[in-house]
Amino acid sequence: MTNEEYANLLLPAITKTIEDYKDIYPKRNLKEGAIVTRYAPSPTGYVHMGALYAAFIASKMAKQTEGVFFLRIEDTDKKREIEDGVSGIINDLNNYGIAIDEGVLNENEELGNYGPYIQSKRKEIYQSFAKYLIINDLAYPCFCSEDDLNNIRKEQENLKERIGYYGKWARDRYLSKDDIIKKINNNEKYVIRLKSPGNFENKVIYDDLVKGKLELPENDMDIVIIKGDGLPTYHFAHLVDDYLMQTTHVIRGDEWLSSVPIHLQLFKVFGFKAPKYAHIAPLLKEENGNRRKLSKRKDPEAAISFYHSKGIPTQAVLLYLCTVANSNFEMWLDQNKDKTIEDFKMEFKKISSSGSLFDLEKLLNISRNYISKLEASEVYDKALEYSKIYDLEMFDLLTKYKDYSIAIFNIERVQKKPRKDLAMFSDIRKENWYMYDELFENITYHFDKINDMVEIKKILNLYLEKYYNEADDKETWFNRIKDLSQTLGYAKEVKEYKENPDNFKGHCGDISMVLRVVLTTLQQTPDLYDIMQLLGSERIEERINKVGD
RNA sequence: GGCCCGUUGGUGAAGUGGUUAACACAUAACCCUCUCAAGGUUACAUUCACGAGUCCAAAUCUCGUACGGGCUACCA
Numbered sequence: 001m002t003n004e005e006y007a008n009l010l011l012p013a014i015t016k017t018i019e020d021y022k023d024i025y026p027k028r029n030l031k032e033g034a035i036v037t038r039y040a041p042s043p044t045g046y047v048h049m050g051a052l053y054a055a056f057i058a059s060k061m062a063k064q065t066e067g068v069f070f071l072r073i074e075d076t077d078k079k080r081e082i083e084d085g086v087s088g089i090i091n092d093l094n095n096y097g098i099a100i101d102e103g104v105l106n107e108n109e110e111l112g113n114y115g116p117y118i119q120s121k122r123k124e125i126y127q128s129f130a131k132y133l134i135i136n137d138l139a140y141p142c143f144c145s146e147d148d149l150n151n152i153r154k155e156q157e158n159l160k161e162r163i164g165y166y167g168k169w170a171r172d173r174y175l176s177k178d179d180i181i182k183k184i185n186n187n188e189k190y191v192i193r194l195k196s197p198g199n200f201e202n203k204v205i206y207d208d209l210v211k212g213k214l215e216l217p218e219n220d221m222d223i224v225i226i227k228g229d230g231l232p233t234y235h236f237a238h239l240v241d242d243y244l245m246q247t248t249h250v251i252r253g254d255e256w257l258s259s260v261p262i263h264l265q266l267f268k269v270f271g272f273k274a275p276k277y278a279h280i281a282p283l284l285k286e287e288n289g290n291r292r293k294l295s296k297r298k299d300p301e302a303a304i305s306f307y308h309s310k311g312i313p314t315q316a317v318l319l320y321l322c323t324v325a326n327s328n329f330e331m332w333l334d335q336n337k338d339k340t341i342e343d344f345k346m347e348f349k350k351i352s353s354s355g356s357l358f359d360l361e362k363l364l365n366i367s368r369n370y371i372s373k374l375e376a377s378e379v380y381d382k383a384l385e386y387s388k389i390y391d392l393e394m395f396d397l398l399t400k401y402k403d404y405s406i407a408i409f410n411i412e413r414v415q416k417k418p419r420k421d422l423a424m425f426s427d428i429r430k431e432n433w434y435m436y437d438e439l440f441e442n443i444t445y446h447f448d449k450i451n452d453m454v455e456i457k458k459i460l461n462l463y464l465e466k467y468y469n470e471a472d473d474k475e476t477w478f479n480r481i482k483d484l485s486q487t488l489g490y491a492k493e494v495k496e497y498k499e500n501p502d503n504f505k506g507h508c509g510d511i512s513m514v515l516r517v518v519l520t521t522l523q524q525t526p527d528l529y530d531i532m533q534l535l536g537s538e539r540i541e542e543r544i545n546k547v548g549d
Numbered sequence: 550g551g552c553c554c555g556u557u558g559g560u561g562a563a564g565u566g567g568u569u570a571a572c573a574c575a576u577a578a579c580c581c582u583c584u585c586a587a588g589g590u591u592a593c594a595u596u597c598a599c600g601a602g603u604c605c606a607a608a609u610c611u612c613g614u615a616c617g618g619g620c621u622a623c624c625a
Binding site: 040041042044074076077079080142144146149157160161162163164191193200211214215216217221224226227228229231233234237253254255256257258259260279281282284286290291292293323324327328330331334352353354355356357359361362364365366368372412415416417418419420421448478481482485494507508509510511512513515516517522523524525526527528 | 550551552553554555556560561562563571572573574575582583584585586587588616617618619620621622623624625
């Protein structure tokens with residue numbers, strides 16, 4: 001029996017050869033320096049911050065070199081797959097404005113000439129590549145059961161030998177062709193393993209784009225390349241896909257670092273040029289003084305949806321991820337205030353090789369700065385979008401009072417250093433609720449120094465009667481409060497009061513605090529004049545009369 | 550167990566043989582101010598996990614130790 005006949009017995013349905021596929025996938029026409037990257041998630045859960053981080057870097061790198069960024073779905077583990085996994089990934093990418101040049105667009109559509117971009121649809125391609133290895137005696141069927149494998153492991157543990165399916169432990173590597181043919185005719189289940197040409201004593205040296213020069217032991221494991229269900233393992237799919245799709249730079253989490261010798265060997269066995277690798281350290285979380293990878297199971301903040309539900313702008317998340325990736329980004333942005341992430345030149349070398357704690361505080365700070373630079377109408381649009389999903393009552397109010405709401409968001413916004421009190425759109429309710437009569441119910445006032453109701457009423461009545469005029473500009477408005485203060489025995493100026501506290505009942509600040517609390521119930525608010533202008537005289541009177549009822 | 554990777558302030562970090570060890574977040578104090586937010590000023594690592602070595606000189610180079618992380622699946 002020839003090698004071809006033998007390979008046909010193992011993979012009878014495969015008719016195309018590697019050469020056929022080389023013709024189907026044309027060479028990419030890229031300009032000098034352009035790189036091809038990808039995001040290749042498994043649809044096993046919703047998108048994780050660490051995955052978004054890697055996807056962001058990959059897309060950014062491709063874009064800034066005018067290369068290609070594509071999305072490939074790695075659904076070779078049918079057991080772990082979840083429903084809507086693929087659409088979840090696509091939606092999240094869209095929400096974050098991470099555009100793909102090629103890949104999966106939705107359940108039934110793809111973009112690009114290098115597909116299919118869903119691995120389960122590429123079964124024959126992988127098998128064709130596996131067939132090539134079988135023909136060349138670089139792969140073989142393995143009939144070991146789970147128990148067989150466990151027994152091998154146990155024996156290795158007892159003998160304190162290195163664990164794995166390699167060398168003399170690779171039981172079925174030494175099966176004769178006749179035995180194999182017999183077993184196959186007998187319908188015995190099998191997987192296909194690589195016949196590894198490696199030696200563990202030898203070192204492979206390679207240069208990681210972020211970790212630098214590395215020396216790893218050569219792979220000598222006869223790893224599974226085609227599983228019992230005919231689908232490839234990650235390693236083999238990586239080889240086939242990234243070869244055919246002509247990925248130049250593989251950007252992935254550093255949990256893959258120790259698999260690099262396998263991957264390098266696979267490329268070598270086929271005589272293909274391996275891509276460059278950039279292994280990104282994970283985002284970490286501190287727990288009981290230890291650091292561990294941010295986990296979607298344990299940490300709510302690991303899921304992208306967490307930020308969505310808080311109303312943290314996607315742009316802010318991207319800005320944060322960009323500073324984590326290249327910490328010089330922050331300073332660069334500070335020096336180039338009119339520029340955006342798009343203009344920034346990200347570098348692999350500047351990506352930290354050690355994992356960093358995910359810093360929500362810092363993210364919120366970035367978010368605050370980001371929101372402060374938006375136009376009031378943009379804040380409105382985003383707040384509307386947010387509340388439509390997460391706060392319907394607020395949504396109705398925003399819709400009902402559109403211009404009024406925009407004016408609220410505009411308070412202290414148009415100035416050289418805009419107000420920064422919103423870090424997320426869920427803060428809007430917390431910060432602005434009192435501006436809406438519908439929410440100004442069942443309230444409790446939090447008075448400060450002046451808390452005697454008799455005095456408070458006196459102040460308010462006098463204010464309404466003689467000192468309040470809606471048409472006043474800010475300066476006259478405040479001067480009148482000062483006049484009122486003086487009339488009632490309070491100091492006109494704070495300084496004046498501080499110099500001789502005994503001469504006064506308090507100062508103008510105490511008087512305006514009364515007004516502030518009456519109108520908003522709070523001691524801390526944005527500019528009172530602006531608030532009063534928006535509230536208008538009718539509502540002001542109403543709220544003043546409401547006190548003490 | 551084996552093999553890798555990592556370790557600079559509370560956090561993210563700059564730094565690649567000679568620096569006062571940048572910068573940002575956080576924290577604290579003060580200033581400004583009718584409150585808050587913002588802004589301004591200042592403080593915050595005698596020291597770069599620890600121990601040795603090389604060198605006139607080490608956070609930077611070498612070795613060892615400790616601690617943390619990853620991989621060691623017919624999971625990715």
